[in-house]
Amino acid sequence: MEFLASSRERVIDRFTNLPNDVACHILSFVSFRDSARVGCLSRRCKELYLGVRNLDFDSAHANYAWDRFRLLNCLDRFMLQRGEKDINKFRIHWIFDRENNDEYFRIMSWISYAVKCNVGSLIIELSMFGEMTLELPSCIFHCKSLRHLIVDVLNRGGKVLKMPSLACYSNLQSLKLKNVTIQEEFGKWISECCKSIKELSLEQVFKTERISIESLSLESFSIACNYLVCSKDLLKLSVLNISGEKLAKISIVWQAPGGIDYLQIFSPNVKDLTLIGIFRNYISLGTLMCLEKSIISPVGIYDSNKALEVLCSVSRAKVLNLMGDIIKVVFRDGCRTPPLDNVCCFSVLSVFSSLSDDLVPPMATLLKTMPNLIDLQLSSAVISVNSRTSSSGFNISYWKSLNLAFVDRLQNATLSILNGNNEVEFAAYLLENATNLKKMVIYHSGQHSAIRWLQNKSVCSSTANVFFMELVKRN
Structure with a gap:
C-alpha cells in the first residue's frame, strides 16, 4: 500500500499544467463527445473544455431519439456555460432523421451563437428530411469576423437550402456552396459586396440560368454539375460570365444534359484552366497570357473556327490536356x-x-x-x-x-x-x-x-x- 501511495504522488498531470492556449488547441482535435468527458475530470479541465475555440457538433452517433435528445440538451448547456468567447472554427454536421422543427430551430440558434462569438470559419453540413426547407439566417452575411463559409445540404425530399436576400457587405474570403439554391442576384452580390473574396466554389447549384461574376479580388473559381446526380430542378445554365484580374485558377465542369449556352471568361492572368462539359452556342476564353496548365474537353463544339479559337486561347500552356474530338474539329476544314x-x-x-x-x-x-x-x-x-x-x-x-x-x-x-x-x-x-x-x-x-x-x-x-x-x- 505504501508503494502505491508513493507511485500516485509521482504522477504528474502534464495536460492541465499546459498553458490555456496549448491545452485548448489539443482538445480541438478530439470529438466534442471526448472533449466533454475531459471537462468532467476537474474544475481545471472544465475551464479548458469551455475555452476550446474549434467546435465540432456532429449527430452521427446519435441514432436513437433518446440519444439525440441528450445531445441537443448537452450542446445547449455547453453554449450557455461557455458564454460568448471567440470561436475560430465552428462545424455542424447534422442528420435529420425526420421532419423536426425543434431540431431546426436549435441548429439555427447554434449558428447565430457562433456569429455572436466572432466565428472565423463556419462549416454547415446538413442532411434534410422530406419537405424540409432550410434558410440560412441573414446574420451570417453580416458577420464581420467570418472569413470562410462552407454550406453543403443533402435533401432526400428534393428541396434544398435557399439563400437569403444578400443586400449586405461581407468580409468572406472563401465561399463553398453545394446543393444550394441561388438566384441571379447571387453573382451581383459576389461582385459588389464581397470585396475580399478569394475563393468561390459552386457545386450542384439549383434554380439559376445566369451567373455573372466580376471580381477584383477573386483568385480561384470553380463550378461543377454532375449529370449522375442532377435532378429535374437543375436547369440548364444559359449564361456564365467570369471576369477577374487576379483569377489564377478556373475550373468549369458542367455535365448536365442542358449544358452551357454562353460562356465568356476574361481572366488574362489565369494559370490553371479546366474546361470539361457541354457547351452549346458560344465560348470565349480570351487571351490567357500566364497559362501554365489547361484541361480542355468540351462537347458540343462543331464549328472548326470556334474550336480553333479555343485552342489559340490555351496555346501558351506548358501542360496541355485535350479531348480527341476537338482536335478533329479544328483540322476538319484544313484549319x-x-x-x-x-x-x-x-x-x-x-x-x-x-x-x-x-x-x-x-x-x-x-x-x-x-x-x-x-x-x-x-x-x-x-x-x-x-x-x-x-x-x-x-x-x-x-x-x-x-x-x-x-x-x-x-x-x-x-x-x-x-x-x-x-x-x-x-x-x-x-x-x-x-x-x-x-x-x-x-x-x-x-x-x-x-x-x-x-x-x-x-x-x-x-x-x-x-x-x-x-x-x-x-x-
Missing part, C-alpha cells in the same frame, strides 16, 4: 493551329482508340507545333471488345516522314494499345527514334496480337524502361 512552343507535357484522351485513322493526321499536325515536348500521353476512355474503330492505316514510315522535332527531346511516353495497330506503329517509332526516352508505359488489353512483337522490339531498339500494363476489358 491551322498556332505554334505550341511552350507545351512540354501533352495529353490526349480519345473515346475508343487513342490513334484512330481519322485522328492521326490532325494529331500529327498538332505534334509538329510542339518542339519542346518531353512528356506525351495518348489514352483511350473506353476498352470495348466490340469496337470497330479503324486504326490500322499509319505505319512507322509515315511517322518518320514527318520529321517531328520533339522526338529528340521526349523523355516519357504513355500509350493505350487496345483496338488498333496505329498505336503499335507509333510506339515502335518512338522506341526506335526517341534517343532520350527514359520511360514508356503501354496499357493494353492482353489480346492484341502485336503486343509480343512490341515487347521484343522494346528490348532491341531502346534503352528506355518500358512497362506493359494489362487492363481488363468490359463487354
Whole structure:
C-alpha cells in the first residue's frame, strides 16, 4: 500500500499544467463527445473544455431519439456555460432523421451563437428530411469576423437550402456552396459586396440560368454539375460570365444534359484552366497570357473556327490536356493551329482508340507545333471488345516522314494499345527514334496480337524502361 501511495504522488498531470492556449488547441482535435468527458475530470479541465475555440457538433452517433435528445440538451448547456468567447472554427454536421422543427430551430440558434462569438470559419453540413426547407439566417452575411463559409445540404425530399436576400457587405474570403439554391442576384452580390473574396466554389447549384461574376479580388473559381446526380430542378445554365484580374485558377465542369449556352471568361492572368462539359452556342476564353496548365474537353463544339479559337486561347500552356474530338474539329476544314512552343507535357484522351485513322493526321499536325515536348500521353476512355474503330492505316514510315522535332527531346511516353495497330506503329517509332526516352508505359488489353512483337522490339531498339500494363476489358 505504501508503494502505491508513493507511485500516485509521482504522477504528474502534464495536460492541465499546459498553458490555456496549448491545452485548448489539443482538445480541438478530439470529438466534442471526448472533449466533454475531459471537462468532467476537474474544475481545471472544465475551464479548458469551455475555452476550446474549434467546435465540432456532429449527430452521427446519435441514432436513437433518446440519444439525440441528450445531445441537443448537452450542446445547449455547453453554449450557455461557455458564454460568448471567440470561436475560430465552428462545424455542424447534422442528420435529420425526420421532419423536426425543434431540431431546426436549435441548429439555427447554434449558428447565430457562433456569429455572436466572432466565428472565423463556419462549416454547415446538413442532411434534410422530406419537405424540409432550410434558410440560412441573414446574420451570417453580416458577420464581420467570418472569413470562410462552407454550406453543403443533402435533401432526400428534393428541396434544398435557399439563400437569403444578400443586400449586405461581407468580409468572406472563401465561399463553398453545394446543393444550394441561388438566384441571379447571387453573382451581383459576389461582385459588389464581397470585396475580399478569394475563393468561390459552386457545386450542384439549383434554380439559376445566369451567373455573372466580376471580381477584383477573386483568385480561384470553380463550378461543377454532375449529370449522375442532377435532378429535374437543375436547369440548364444559359449564361456564365467570369471576369477577374487576379483569377489564377478556373475550373468549369458542367455535365448536365442542358449544358452551357454562353460562356465568356476574361481572366488574362489565369494559370490553371479546366474546361470539361457541354457547351452549346458560344465560348470565349480570351487571351490567357500566364497559362501554365489547361484541361480542355468540351462537347458540343462543331464549328472548326470556334474550336480553333479555343485552342489559340490555351496555346501558351506548358501542360496541355485535350479531348480527341476537338482536335478533329479544328483540322476538319484544313484549319491551322498556332505554334505550341511552350507545351512540354501533352495529353490526349480519345473515346475508343487513342490513334484512330481519322485522328492521326490532325494529331500529327498538332505534334509538329510542339518542339519542346518531353512528356506525351495518348489514352483511350473506353476498352470495348466490340469496337470497330479503324486504326490500322499509319505505319512507322509515315511517322518518320514527318520529321517531328520533339522526338529528340521526349523523355516519357504513355500509350493505350487496345483496338488498333496505329498505336503499335507509333510506339515502335518512338522506341526506335526517341534517343532520350527514359520511360514508356503501354496499357493494353492482353489480346492484341502485336503486343509480343512490341515487347521484343522494346528490348532491341531502346534503352528506355518500358512497362506493359494489362487492363481488363468490359463487354
